Each structure stands twice: as structure tokens, then as C-alpha cells.
Amino acid sequence: MRRLGLRWGRELAKVQFTVEEVPSVEPGFDGPVPLGATVLGDGGLPVRIVVFRRPIEARATGEAEVARLVRDLLVEEVADLLGLSPESVDPSYDSPDD
Secondary structure (H helix, E strand, O other), X not given: OHHHHHHXXXXXXXXXXXXXXXXXXXXXXXXXXXOEEEEXXXXXXXXXXXXXXXXXXXXXXXXXXXXXXXXHHHHHHHHHHHXXXXXXXXXXXXXXXX
């Protein structure tokens, strides 16, 4: 997040970043469990980008992969919010190195 904040600080100034344990899914949901989400603000509430801790930990095989999944997820959510490609938001997107 630090790298994204340095590059996109003005655009992300009013965005909240939060961590929740698990996503809320409808009964009968059939699909991959989301790792994160962007929640659009309404009624004066800010936009929130949420990272779901347990699904990320379940998918990752170690701490390095947790870090990479979180990095790529944040880049994807920020890119979607800004209407840009993930690679233009962070050139290290989807690379094995941090």
C-alpha cells in the first residue's frame, strides 16, 4: 500500500482501506470466494477497499504469497476504481518479485 500511496496519494486520499475476516456471501453462492472488494460510498461515506484476510490466507502457501496476493489485489481494486489497467497503477503487478 505504501508504494500505491506514494504514486496515487491524491487520487486515494478519500479512500478507506480495511481488512475484514471473511466476505458476506448470499446463501447458495457458487463460485470462488472473493479475496477483496470495493464498496462504493453512499450517504457521505467514503469508498472502501476491503481485503478479506481468511480467504487470502487459505489460498496462499506462505507469507511471501500472502504479501503478493494482497499487493496484486490492492493494485486490481485501485486500478478498477481509477479506470486504469493494473500495470499502469503498479508496474510490478502480477510479478513474483515485490
